[in-house]
Each structure stands twice: as C-alpha cells, then as structure tokens.
Amino acid sequence: MIRRLDLRDAQRGPSGRLDSRSLRNAVPRASIGVEQALEAVRPICEQVRVDGLNALIDLTERFDGVRLEHVRVPHAALGRALESLDAEVTAALQESIARARRVHAAQRRSDHTTQVVPGGTVTERWVPVGRVGLYVPGGLAVYPSSVVMNVVPAQEAGVESIAVTSPAQKDNPPGFEGLPHPTILAACALLGVDEVYAVGGAQAVAMFAYGARDADDELWACEPVDVVTGPGNVYVAAAKRLLQGLIGIDSEAGPTEIAILADDTADPVHVAADLISQAEHDPLAASVLVTDSEALADAVDAELARQVAATKHVERVTTALSGPQSATVLVTDVEDGLAVVDAYAAEHLEIQTADADAVAARVRNAGAVFVGAWSPVSLGDYCAGSNHVLPTGGCAIHSSGLSVQSFLRGIHVVNYDRAALQEVAHHVLALSAAEDLPAHGQAVSARFRDQRD
Incomplete structure (x- = not known):
C-alpha cells in the first residue's frame, strides 16, 4: 500500500552525513504540485478580476453545483446554525477557541523604542493589517476547526475587518441550501464573525484579492482585503502564489502532510493510525514514515492493511497512501532521519523515538513538531492550542505557520x-x-x- 524508499546508501557530503541538497530531490512529493496548478487557476482568477460577482456565481455553479443568488451568507443563517449545533460540538469548539486564544494571545508584540544616540530614537511599531480574508476548506470534509485557527490569531492581532469564505454546499440540511456547511457557519457565529461568503476554490482567493462588484450597480459584493490566509487544496495554494504581491499571504498551505521520524521504540499501531489520520483529508495528502528500523516498517505495513480496511474513507486513504507523495523512507540511523525530515520540511512532523525531546529540539524545518507518543497531529488539528494552518510542499524551509505575526506589520518610526x-x-x-x-x-x-x- 505504501511504497518503500531506501536512502541508506544515498549520497553523503564531506562530513559523512546525508547531503541535504540531494535529499530535497529524493524525498517523496506529489506529482501535481502548486507549480503545475498555476496554469489551471490563472484564467479563473482573471475571470473574477474582469467579471466580479457574475464570475463568482458562474464559477460556483461550475465547480460546486450551486447557483448562488448572493455570495454573502445572510446574518440570520449564522444564528440558526449556532442554535442547531450539537451541544458536544459546541463545547469542543469552545474549548478549541479557548486554548488557541491562550497560545496566540502570548504572541502579541509590544512597540519598542531604542535610543540610538542622545536625541535619536527608532521605534518599532506593530500595526495590524486593516482587512483580512480567511479561507476555510469545505470540499471533501468540513473544517470548523479551520475557522478557529484563522480567526483567533487575526482577532488577537487586532484586525478590525475580518471576512471568512468557504465553499457553497450542494447537499446541506434544509434552511442552509447553497451556503457553507452549517457547522462552519456556527463556528463563525461563536467567534463573532458575521461577514461570511459562500465561495470556495481559487475564485475565493481572487475575490479577496480583487474584490467583487455587482456588474449592474457597481456596488461591492465583497471588498478587497490586505491579507489572505488559510489552508486549501492545491488550487487554493496556487491562487495564493499567483496573487501574492497584490495580497499578502500566510504561506502556501495546500494538501496536508505528515512525516513521522520513528525508531524501534515506536508503537506501529500509533504510527499507522497517525499516517491514516492525515491521508483521509485528500487523495493528494502525503503520509511519510522515516525510520531506521525495518522491523517497525514491516509492522506499520501490517497495521496499515488492518486499519485502512476499517476506516470510513477507505478509497481516499488508499489513494493517498499509495501515491508518489507517500512512502516509508529507510535510513541508517536517527541522525540520518533528522537530515531527511529537515530536507522534507513537513507541515506536521511527529517524533516517536527514544529521547524524543532531544531529537525534536534539533529539528530545523517543519510547520509544527509533535513530540512523543502522546502528542499526535490530531491533537494539534483541534485542541492543542497550536495553529494547524501550516506551510506544505517543502515551504516550511522558509515559511512559518499561521500566527498573530501573520496579521501584523512592523513599522520603524525614526525621530532625530x-x-x-x-x-x-x-x-x-x-x-x-x-x-x-x-x-x-x-x-x-x-x-x-x-x-x-
């Protein structure tokens, strides 16, 4: 189901360790990446730029099977969604919000003045952007957790104008036809966000970048924003890359990834479950195990066969695990394993080795690191307090996950x-x-x- 990639004899540098540049070309990657998706999203974004609201209506019908009358979600629908939300889900979202707010509140920056010389100062002011557009996926799954992860840091940064968009759903319950999933709407209501749009995909990013006017009366159906954040499929990530510069972005957060660095102390049941947990997101999701133990690799293969058969989204998981983006990578030792995971630069990296804390402390490239047997990625997806909007496709080499800093600009004030x-x-x-x-x-x-x- 998941292929083997043996890097025990890979090229080594003068130090005798694996060569990092060579590794970047050797680690598993999807055959369809952001670069390949750019040409597909370019005409979509141009259509939105030229035709505004009419383009959004046409593209939503084309991709989501819904003919919209209005792209903005009525305020009353947000209230109805929250009222009808299951009590246990409400409590879980409230706990997720509280934990995320605790972590992100600690990220706030204070202005700082440095006296360079007597009579000469430079002050660094931290100023929130004025308006942000937050993307929440809604294709193969429902992501109210992504509402939390987007909105909380924007609020903690002090952003005054916050808009959320999520794809229109064709098969929603009565009363929510053609709107984003009601659980997403409920999460927006819990967080006090009332500007919500029923637009998904690359066209949603273009809507935020260009704004969208009604062709008849020239009024704004959606005003343009300064920054767009949030995870999405490869086409959403491609639209963010295409429009960066016109808008600021957090990072290219495309199809999800998990890498697990494990040795013979790891439990194969846990490892297999964690690989599957991310594979169920998307057929292009990447699940990578890096290990110096062939015995563990064999045991994980056996567990994958057993657990995949019992999971709900068997076809999606199987496609992801058997794709070129997923693999079990064999290395000589944990030291080489560290070199591989740093070259891969995973969105999510689990460390399941002896002395996991010390190994995790040496990781340089990852969106987020999960240490030990009791810190699975699923915890970070929902209730760790960390943010799950993270760079993918190797972008963790140069980009960070979503945080309060994503919504702030540093301005130097010079006074001599x-x-x-x-x-x-x-x-x-x-x-x-x-x-x-x-x-x-x-x-x-x-x-x-x-x-x-």
Whole structure:
C-alpha cells in the first residue's frame, strides 16, 4: 500500500552525513504540485478580476453545483446554525477557541523604542493589517476547526475587518441550501464573525484579492482585503502564489502532510493510525514514515492493511497512501532521519523515538513538531492550542505557520533632533558620495547651511 524508499546508501557530503541538497530531490512529493496548478487557476482568477460577482456565481455553479443568488451568507443563517449545533460540538469548539486564544494571545508584540544616540530614537511599531480574508476548506470534509485557527490569531492581532469564505454546499440540511456547511457557519457565529461568503476554490482567493462588484450597480459584493490566509487544496495554494504581491499571504498551505521520524521504540499501531489520520483529508495528502528500523516498517505495513480496511474513507486513504507523495523512507540511523525530515520540511512532523525531546529540539524545518507518543497531529488539528494552518510542499524551509505575526506589520518610526542629525551628518555624506547619490547628502547638508545663503 505504501511504497518503500531506501536512502541508506544515498549520497553523503564531506562530513559523512546525508547531503541535504540531494535529499530535497529524493524525498517523496506529489506529482501535481502548486507549480503545475498555476496554469489551471490563472484564467479563473482573471475571470473574477474582469467579471466580479457574475464570475463568482458562474464559477460556483461550475465547480460546486450551486447557483448562488448572493455570495454573502445572510446574518440570520449564522444564528440558526449556532442554535442547531450539537451541544458536544459546541463545547469542543469552545474549548478549541479557548486554548488557541491562550497560545496566540502570548504572541502579541509590544512597540519598542531604542535610543540610538542622545536625541535619536527608532521605534518599532506593530500595526495590524486593516482587512483580512480567511479561507476555510469545505470540499471533501468540513473544517470548523479551520475557522478557529484563522480567526483567533487575526482577532488577537487586532484586525478590525475580518471576512471568512468557504465553499457553497450542494447537499446541506434544509434552511442552509447553497451556503457553507452549517457547522462552519456556527463556528463563525461563536467567534463573532458575521461577514461570511459562500465561495470556495481559487475564485475565493481572487475575490479577496480583487474584490467583487455587482456588474449592474457597481456596488461591492465583497471588498478587497490586505491579507489572505488559510489552508486549501492545491488550487487554493496556487491562487495564493499567483496573487501574492497584490495580497499578502500566510504561506502556501495546500494538501496536508505528515512525516513521522520513528525508531524501534515506536508503537506501529500509533504510527499507522497517525499516517491514516492525515491521508483521509485528500487523495493528494502525503503520509511519510522515516525510520531506521525495518522491523517497525514491516509492522506499520501490517497495521496499515488492518486499519485502512476499517476506516470510513477507505478509497481516499488508499489513494493517498499509495501515491508518489507517500512512502516509508529507510535510513541508517536517527541522525540520518533528522537530515531527511529537515530536507522534507513537513507541515506536521511527529517524533516517536527514544529521547524524543532531544531529537525534536534539533529539528530545523517543519510547520509544527509533535513530540512523543502522546502528542499526535490530531491533537494539534483541534485542541492543542497550536495553529494547524501550516506551510506544505517543502515551504516550511522558509515559511512559518499561521500566527498573530501573520496579521501584523512592523513599522520603524525614526525621530532625530537637530544635534543628533548633525553628529552623524558626515557619515551620511560619505556614504551618499560612495553610492554616487549626491542628492541624498544634500538632503542632510541643506539643513545646516546658513539660511541667508
């Protein structure tokens, strides 16, 4: 079901350890990535840019089978969704919100002023973006947890205008026809978000980037935003890449990934269950086991055969586990395993080894790290307090997961008096001359000439 990839004889560098650059080309990846999806989403985004609301209505009918009358969810539907939400789900969402708020509140930054010289200061101010668009998936599964993960850090950052979008559902219960799933609407209501749209896919990202006007009266059906965040399928991730620059994004959070670094101390039942837990998201989901134990690999294969047969989404899980993006990677030792998982840069990385804390402390590249037998990725998906909107496709090498910082901008405020400027003026003049930009120096020296000249 899941292929074997043997890297025990892979290329090594002068140190005798596995070569990181070579590993990046060797680790499992999906055959359809963001780069390949760009050409598919480009005309979709252009259609939204040109035709606005009409494009959103047409594209939603094309992709989701729903002909919308309005893209914005009526406020009354949010209230109805919360009233009808199962009490246990309500309690679970409230606990998820509380834990996420506790963690994200601690991420707030304070303004800081540095006195560079007497009379000269630089203050770093942290200012929230004005308006954000938060994407919540809703294709193969329902993700009220992603409402929590998007909204809480935006609120803790102090964002004033928050909009959420999620795909329209064709088969919703009566009263919610053509709207996002009512559990998603209920989560929005719990968090006090009342601007919600029934738009999914690349067109939703384009809606947030360009805004959408009604072609007849030129009113905004949805105003453009400054930043778009949230997970989605490969086409959502591609639209974020395409439109980055017009909008800010958190990261490319596409089809989910789990990597597990495990040795012979790991329980194969746990390992198999965790691989399956992420494979059930999407046929393109990636499940990767990295181990120095062939005995563990064999035991996990046996457990996968047993557990997959008993899981609900057998076809989806089987497709994901048997795809090129998934594999059991054999390494010589845990040290080599660390090199492999750093090259892979997983969205979610579990460490199930002896002395897991020490091994986890050495990880450099991962969206989030889950340490030991009692910290499964599923905990982070819902109730750890951490954020589950994380970079995929190797982007954890350079990008971070969603946090309060995703919604803040640092602004330097420079305040020098006359004496402080005069004291450093000769250095400014020297550097402006070295760069052949004399007007830069003139902007300083002009301030100290006799006003009668």
